[in-house]
Amino acid sequence: MNSSIISKRVIFTIAITSLSIYLVFLLNPEGALRILINLLTFAGIYGLSAIGLNIHFGWTGLLNFGHASFMGMGAYVTLLLMPHAAGREGEVTTTGLPIIVAVFLGIAAAALFGLLLGLPAIRLRGDYLAIVTIAAAEIFRLVVRDLESLTGGVYGIISYTENLQKFRPEFINNLSLNYEFAPSQAWVGIIAWISIFLTLILLKRLNNSPWGRALRAVREDEDAVRAMGKNAVWLKLQSFMLGAGIAGLSGVLLAFNYGSLETTVFVPLLTFYVWAIMILGGVGSLTGPIFGSIIFWVIISETDRLAYIFFENANGQQLAGFRFLLVGLLIMLLMIFRPSGLLGKKEELLLDVK
Amino acid sequence: MSNNLLEVKNLKKSFGGIQAVDIKELIFNKNELTSIIGPNGAGKTTFFDLISGFQTADSGDVFLNGGDITNSQPYKIARMGMIRTFQLTKVFDRMTVLENLMFSGSSVKNDSLTKSIFKTRKQKNYERDLKDKSFEVMEELNISHMANSYARELSGGQKKLLELARSIINNPDTLLLDEPLAGVNPKLAEDLLDLIQKLASGGISILMVEHNIEAVMKISERIVVLSEGTLIADGTPSKIRNDKNVIEAYLGKDDE
Amino acid sequence: MLDQLGNGLLLGIIISVASVALSLLYGVTRIVNFAHGEVIALGAIATLFFSSPVDYRVLFLDKFSPLGINFALSCLLAVLLCGLFGGLLELILFRPLRKGNVGNIAVLVVTIGLSIFIRHLYLLFATGRVQNFPLELERRQTYLFFDMTPRNLKVLIAGIFVMILIGLLLTYTKLGKAMRAVRDSEELSSISGINSDNIILITWISSSMLAGLAGVFQAIINDVRWNMGFLILLLIFAGTVLGGIGTSFGAMVGGFIIGILVQVSVGLPFMEGHTEAKNAVALAIMIVILLFRPQGIFGQKERIS
Numbered sequence: 005m006n007s008s009i010i011s012k013r014v015i016f017t018i019a020i021t022s023l024s025i026y027l028v029f030l031l032n033p034e035g036a037l038r039i040l041i042n043l044l045t046f047a048g049i050y051g052l053s054a055i056g057l058n059i060h061f062g063w064t065g066l067l068n069f070g071h072a073s074f075m076g077m078g079a080y081v082t083l084l085l086m087p088h089a090a091g092r093e094g095e096v097t098t099t100g101l102p103i104i105v106a107v108f109l110g111i112a113a114a115a116l117f118g119l120l121l122g123l124p125a126i127r128l129r130g131d132y133l134a135i136v137t138i139a140a141a142e143i144f145r146l147v148v149r150d151l152e153s154l155t156g157g158v159y160g161i162i163s164y165t166e167n168l169q170k171f172r173p174e175f176i177n178n179l180s181l182n183y184e185f186a187p188s189q190a191w192v193g194i195i196a197w198i199s200i201f202l203t204l205i206l207l208k209r210l211n212n213s214p215w216g217r218a219l220r221a222v223r224e225d226e227d228a229v230r231a232m233g234k235n236a237v238w239l240k241l242q243s244f245m246l247g248a249g250i251a252g253l254s255g256v257l258l259a260f261n262y263g264s265l266e267t268t269v270f271v272p273l274l275t276f277y278v279w280a281i282m283i284l285g286g287v288g289s290l291t292g293p294i295f296g297s298i299i300f301w302v303i304i305s306e307t308d309r310l311a312y313i314f315f316e317n318a319n320g321q322q323l324a325g326f327r328f329l330l331v332g333l334l335i336m337l338l339m340i341f342r343p344s345g346l347l348g349k350k351e352e353l354l355l356d357v358k
Numbered sequence: 359m360s361n362n363l364l365e366v367k368n369l370k371k372s373f374g375g376i377q378a379v380d381i382k383e384l385i386f387n388k389n390e391l392t393s394i395i396g397p398n399g400a401g402k403t404t405f406f407d408l409i410s411g412f413q414t415a416d417s418g419d420v421f422l423n424g425g426d427i428t429n430s431q432p433y434k435i436a437r438m439g440m441i442r443t444f445q446l447t448k449v450f451d452r453m454t455v456l457e458n459l460m461f462s463g464s465s466v467k468n469d470s471l472t473k474s475i476f477k478t479r480k481q482k483n484y485e486r487d488l489k490d491k492s493f494e495v496m497e498e499l500n501i502s503h504m505a506n507s508y509a510r511e512l513s514g515g516q517k518k519l520l521e522l523a524r525s526i527i528n529n530p531d532t533l534l535l536d537e538p539l540a541g542v543n544p545k546l547a548e549d550l551l552d553l554i555q556k557l558a559s560g561g562i563s564i565l566m567v568e569h570n571i572e573a574v575m576k577i578s579e580r581i582v583v584l585s586e587g588t589l590i591a592d593g594t595p596s597k598i599r600n601d602k603n604v605i606e607a608y609l610g611k612d613d614e
Numbered sequence: 615m616l617d618q619l620g621n622g623l624l625l626g627i628i629i630s631v632a633s634v635a636l637s638l639l640y641g642v643t644r645i646v647n648f649a650h651g652e653v654i655a656l657g658a659i660a661t662l663f664f665s666s667p668v669d670y671r672v673l674f675l676d677k678f679s680p681l682g683i684n685f686a687l688s689c690l691l692a693v694l695l696c697g698l699f700g701g702l703l704e705l706i707l708f709r710p711l712r713k714g715n716v717g718n719i720a721v722l723v724v725t726i727g728l729s730i731f732i733r734h735l736y737l738l739f740a741t742g743r744v745q746n747f748p749l750e751l752e753r754r755q756t757y758l759f760f761d762m763t764p765r766n767l768k769v770l771i772a773g774i775f776v777m778i779l780i781g782l783l784l785t786y787t788k789l790g791k792a793m794r795a796v797r798d799s800e801e802l803s804s805i806s807g808i809n810s811d812n813i814i815l816i817t818w819i820s821s822s823m824l825a826g827l828a829g830v831f832q833a834i835i836n837d838v839r840w841n842m843g844f845l846i847l848l849l850i851f852a853g854t855v856l857g858g859i860g861t862s863f864g865a866m867v868g869g870f871i872i873g874i875l876v877q878v879s880v881g882l883p884f885m886e887g888h889t890e891a892k893n894a895v896a897l898a899i900m901i902v903i904l905l906f907r908p909q910g911i912f913g914q915k916e917r918i919s
Contacts, residue, residue, distance in 0.1 A: 213474030332730030
C-alpha cells in the first residue's frame with residue numbers, strides 16, 4: 005500500500021480546492037462572500053448527489069443516467085407533504101407534516117423509486133441500463149409536468165421555504181447583516197454540508213461492514229458471489245436504493261435553495277452535472293465528490309464571465325449554454341486522460357461493460 | 359426420500375445446433391468422490407453449469423437431495439449446500455485474502471444492510487468469530503501468510519487454494535470442483551489432491567471435473583465419462599481404465 | 615387516431631433512418647453513441663447554413679452569412695459533411711480510444727460528454743431560435759389513408775428508397791458482408807483478411823451520412839433546433855431496441871413502429887391534453903421490451919445481463 009502516493013493525491017486535491025476558493029475572492033473584489041456562500045451551497049448539494057451516484061457507479065458499477073429523477077422524486081414528495089402553494093392558481097395547502105417527517109418520506113420515496121426502476125433494470129447489461137435510466141427519468145419528467153393538479157405542472161410549487169427557514173438560527177441572521185450574504189441560502193448550505201458529513205460517516209461504516217464487503221464482492225465477480233449462496237441482484241438493488249435515497253435528500257435541498265420548484269430543474273443536464281462532478285472528484289472515492297463539486301462550481305461560475313468576453317452578441321440562453329459546453333468538454337477530457345479524477349484509484353474503476 | 363445426492367434425468371442443452379449435453383440418467387451418491395472426465399468439448403463444464411444453475415437446460419430435470427432444482431437460481435442452489443468452483447478462478451481481486459474468506463463465511467443474514475448500519479455487540483462478536491474461522495481455514499490450506507494481501511497478488515496456484523478455502527469455510531454438503539488442478543504445479547497438485555481426499559473422507563460429497571487422469575485415478579471412488587455431451591462410461595477407476603469406449607473417445611479426439 | 619397516421623409515417627421514416635445509422639455503428643463498433651443525435655442535427659444545421667439566403671441572419675451570432683446554395687445541393691453537401699465529420703470522429707477520437715484499450719463504459723461516457731459539448735456548440739453557432747429551411751409552405755393533401763404535404767410525401771418515399779438501398783447493400787455486397795463479419799467478430803474477420811480498421815471507418819462515415827440524412831428529413835418535416843438531436847435520441851434508442859440492437863433490418867422496422875406509435879398515441883383517450891407525453895409512451899414501450907424481450911423483434915439472444 006503506497007501511502008505516500010495516496011497522500012500526494014490528497015494534498016494536491018486540497019491544494020487545488022483551496023486555490024479555487026481563493027480564486028473566487030481574487031476574481032470578485034466585491035461581494036466575494038455572497039458568491040462564495042452561493043457556490044458552496046450549490047457545491048454541497050451537488051456533492052451530496054454525487055456521493056449517491058458514486059454508490060451506484062463507484063461501488064456497484066451501475067450506469068445510472070437518470071439520477072436527476074431520484075433527486076426530483078425526493079424534492080416533490082417532500083414539498084408536497086408540507087405547507088406549500090402550487091399550480092397556475094397558486095393553490096395553497098396549509099396543512100402538512102413536520103419537515104423532518106416530510107424529508108424522511110421524501111428520501112424513502114426516492115429509494116422506493118430506485119427499487120421500482122432497479123427491479124427490472126438491474127439485470128440488464130451496462131449500456132442498456134444507461135438507456136433505461138435516461139428513459140425512466142424522461143418519463144418521470146413528463147409525468148410530473150402533466151400531473152398539474154398534484155405537482156403544479158409547469159407552474160411549479162412555491163411558498164415552501166418557510167418550512168425550513170423558520171428553524172434558521174439567529175447567528176446567521178446577525179452575520180448576514182454584517183457580511184452581506186443571503187441568510188436563507190447560508191442556512192441551506194449549512195444543512196447540506198451537515199448532511200454530507202453524516203452521510204459520509206454512514207458510508208464509511210458501511211464500507212467496512214459485511215454488507216459493504218458483500219457489495220464489493222459483487223463488483224468483483226457476480227458469479228462467484230452467487231456460487232456462494234448470496235443474492236447478487238438484491239445486493240445491487242439495495243445499493244441502488246441507497247444511492248437513490250441520498251440523491252433524494254440532495255433534491256430536497258436543491259428545492260430549498262431555489263425557493264420555487266419547476267419542472268425545468270430535474271432534467272438530464274442536472275444528471276450530467278453530477279456525473280461530471282463524480283468523475284472529477286474520483287470514482288469510488290468517498291470524499292472525492294466534495295472536492296470535485298467545489299472545484300467544478302468554481303469553474304462553472306467563473307467561466308461565465310469568459311463567455312461574455314468571447315461571445316459578444318450572444319444572448320442569455322447562449323451564455324448559459326457555454327457552461328454546458330465546458331461540462332461536456334470536462335467529462336470527455338477526464339474520461340480520456342484521467343478517468344480516476346482527483347481522488348479515485350485507477351484499479352478501482354470498472355470501465356468495461358458488464 | 360431418496361438417498362441420492364444428485365439425480366439428473368433427460369438433461370439436454372444445445373448451442374446453435376450443437377448438442378452440448380444429452381444425458382438420459384445419472385445419479386450421484388452421497389459421501390462419494392466422483393470424477394467427471396472426458397475429452398475436450400465433452401460438455402463437462404456445461405454439465406456443471408446446468409446442475410449449479412449457471413445455465414438453463416433446454417429440457418430435463420435435476421434433483422438435489424430429492425428436491426427439484428432444475429433451472430433454479432445459482433444462489434438458491436448454493437444455499438441448499440452445493441458450492442462450486444470455476445475453471446478460471448474467480449477470486450475477488452481487489453479484496454484481501456482475509457476479506458475474500460470473511461465474505462464467504464458470513465451468513466446471508468449477517469450481510470444485511472440494516473445490520474451493517476446498526477452494529478450490535480452480537481455482530482461484533484460474529485465478526486470476530488468469522489475472522490477466527492477464516493484464519494483457521496487459511497492455515498489448513500497454508501495461505502494464512504497471505505491474509506492481508508490482495509487476491510490479485512496471489513500466484514495461480516494460491517488463487518486455486520483461495521477459491522477452495524472460500525468454498526469450504528461454510529462446511530458445505532456438496533462440492534463441485536471444476537478443474538481444481540488446472541495449471542497448477544505438480545507439488546501443489548499433490549497437496550490439493552490430499553486436501554480434496556481429506557475433505558471427502560470428512561463427509562463432503564465431491565464431484566470433480568478434471569483433465570489430470572492420473573490424479574483422477576488416484577483418488578476417485580467413481581468415474582463418470584462424458585464424450586460429446588453423452589455418458590459413455592460409469593464405474594470404478596479400474597473399470598474405466600480398461601473401458602474400450604473411453605479409450606476410443608480419448609484417442610479419437612487426439613487424432614484430430 | 616387515424617389523422618395522426620401521416621405524422622406517424624413521417625416521424626417513422628426519420629427515426630427509422632436514424633435508427634439504422636445507430637444500429638450500423640453499434641453493430642460494428644459496439645459503441646452506444648450518445649453523440650448520434652448531434653450528427654443528425656449537423657445534417658439539418660449544415661443544410662440550413664448552405665441553403666439560407668446570403669446575409670440572412672441565422673448563424674454564429676450573426677457573424678457568418680449563409681451560402682445561398684440550391685436546396686437540393688445543400689442537402690447533399692450537408693450529408694457529405696456529416697460523413698466527413700463521422701470519419702474524423704473515428705480517426706481523431708474513437709480509434710485512439712479503441713487502440714488504447716479504453717473500456718466500453720468509458721467510451722460511452724465520452725460520447726455523452728461529446729454530445730453535450732457539440733450540442734451547446736450548436737447553441738452558440740445556430741442560436742436557440744427555431745428555424746426553418748428556405749422552402750415554400752405547402753398544404754396538406756390526402757393520399758390513400760393519410761395526409762401530408764407533397765414535399766413530405768417525397769421525403770417519405772426518398773427515405774423508404776434509401777432504406778431499401780441500404781438493405782440491399784448490406785446483404786449482397788462484399789462491403790456489406792465484411793461489415794457483418796466485423797460485427798460478429800473483429801478477430802475472426804481480420805484473420806480472413808478483412809481490415810477491420812477500414813471497415814470501422816467506412817461504417818462511421820456511412821452511419822454519419824445516414825444520420826445527417828435523417829436530420830435533413832426531420833428539418834424538412836419539422837424545423838431546425840439546436841437540440842433537435844437530443845430530443846429525438848431517446849426515440850431512436852427506443853426504435854433500435856424494439857427492432858433488435860445490432861440488426862439493421864430490425865432498426866428499420868423498429869424505428870418506423872416507434873414513430874407511428876408516438877404520433878398515433880396522441881389520439882388515445884388518456885392522452886388528451888397531455889400530448890407532449892407522447893414520447894413517454896414510446897419510452898415506456900422500450901423499457902417493457904428490454905424487460906421481457908431484450909433482443910427486440912429481430913435481434914439475436916445475446917447476453918443481455
